[in-house]
Amino acid sequence: MLRAINKTGLVFFPAFDWAISPTHPEREERLLYTQDQVFEEGILDIEGIIEYKPDLVTKKDVQRVHFCVPDLWAVMTESHFISAGGAKTIAMAVMDKNVERGFALVRPPGHHANRVVHGARGFCNVNIEAIMIEYIRQAYGVKRVAIVDTDCHHGDGTQDIYWHDPDTLFISIHQDGRTLYPGSGFLSELGGPNAVGTTINIPLPPNTSEEGILHAVREVVMPILDEFQPEIVVNSAGQDNHYSDPITNMNFSARGYAELTTLLKPDIAVLEGGYAIEGALPYVNAGIILAMAGMDYSHLREPDYDPVKVRQSAEVTRWVHKTCDKVLENWHQRQHLAEMYRGDYQLMNRDRNIYYDTDNIHEHQQETIRVCDDCGGAFKIDSAAQGMKHILAVHIPRNTCETCRKQGYQWYDSADAARYDKVCLQDRAGDVMAEKTT
Structure with missing residues (x-):
């Protein structure tokens, strides 16, 4: 019998009753194909991979993070309570040591939702990762948290929520905001005056492949995490860096996502974007699950995968390396940058x-x-x-x-x-x- 090296919890919530429109990229089929793949491959039959059913978050869980306008009930639907609840369920399983790692495969997503919420941004109403994180801080006394957002779009909502928090390291690896929504996530965005350096953006050029993304993880993300020493690492596991995604311009593969997960070793992963419903998500999610469980994923391959076709150019490689060097420079100079930024102000x-x-x-x-x-x-x-x-x-x-x-x-x-x-x-x-x- 196959056995997971790392006991891993999963939550599925496709949100059958919530979609922006029947044909919108953010719809329930995003997870239905993944569920089919997981069942067909027998992943849930592997000893040490455990499925949990999502619980609901409470009103107070949401209000720890968000100011909802005009009120919470105008922002939250039942699906949002369950989606955030799925992340909370997995976090509780990890914190209670029932599993070593957990993956919440839930929708609607959340990383574009700011602290103040007047409506939906980037398909997001509320920030499910932040709701989860602030719950475990309150319930389990966790202080230092690292969030690594690997969605192709900059996690501007999560950045906004933790802009002033020196105990939360937020790292976003994404397609350059000059070429993709939401048009943010630049090197100069470093955090507020009391938290300069704990916001880290790694904007990568279009057509970056797994070579470039994995270089950023190895050479930048992992050394910074080692120095920051978080108590828990959360991966906002967006999957729209995939070469087949219809609304982005990157060239990542399912095996690349699995390798990223192996490097990062997140305690908790939460699904974000990813809109190649048939061609990418079932393979990418299977790879992330296997990597979190510490299992072999060398056989993982999309039917149309051509490594030559998606290989990044030498120009892209140079740009990626230059960006990574600047990110590390900013990290090492963060105290000096903070002193320059703060000046003698009492209020900013x-x-x-x-x-x-x-x-x-x-x-x-x-x-x-x-x-x-x-x-x-x-x-x-x-x-x-x-x-x-x-x-x-x-x-x-x-x-x-x-x-x-x-x-x-x-x-x-x-x-x-x-x-x-x-x-x-x-x-x-x-x-x-x-x-x-x-």
Whole structure:
């Protein structure tokens, strides 16, 4: 009988009742073909590979991460509660040591959902990885977390949520934002004033193959992870870097994904994008499962795979190496860069215009954060979207110092309620979420 070297948990949730449209790339068939492949190959018959059924996340689980506008019920559907719940279920299985590793093959995805949510962006309503991570922090006392996002699209929502968190290392490997949605994820995006360097972007040129992507993992991601020393590693396992994906321009293969997983050794993987429903996803997901379980995947191969056809050019290789060198340079100089960025400011501001492409919403944010040497810093976000509600959102971090805690409550208590439709508070130190409305 075949046996997994690493006991591995799986959750499947295709979300039969949720799709943007019947023919949209983000629909239930994304996982149905994978389920068929897993069953046909007998993967669930392997000793040590265990299927779990997804539980639901709670309202409070979501509110630890998001400010939902106008409210949570306008953002969340039943499928979103279950999709995030599938990630939470796998995380609990890993944290309770029932399995060594876990893979949540769930949809809808989440990595384009920001902290403030007025609607859907990039097919994402809420950020299922962040909801999962903040749950295990609250329930299990986990502090240092690394998220490695290998989706072809920059994980801009996850970046936004952890922009000010020095205890969360966010690394995104993606197709250059000048050539692909969401148009972000550049080398200069390093994190907020209290967390400079813990946001790391590795933008790769179109037509990068597994040679380039695996080079970035070996030469950049793994050394940084070794230095950061996270308690847990989460892989946002998007699969749209595949050479057959209809909406991207990269040349990764199923075996490449398996090798990436072997190198990364994530404790938890959560499915993100990937839209070659028949030609890629069944093979890629099978490869990730086998790699997480520590099993042989050398036989894994797509029927149309031609290594010569998808090989990257010498120019792409040079560009990849140059990018990786610059990422490492920024990492090693992060303290100096932080000092330059922070200056002598006590408060720093950031203005942002955010477009919700799925729902055609334009949001404007004015953010203010307290610059702090002792914690992640309290911050507030004044957020308004045309035709939507105007809110003030106040966040107090988990590891807050007393000064930042007082600052956060001062912003919340003194907010002019007449200016806003809603004033919201996330006190992560006390695990308290509150709001007041006009």
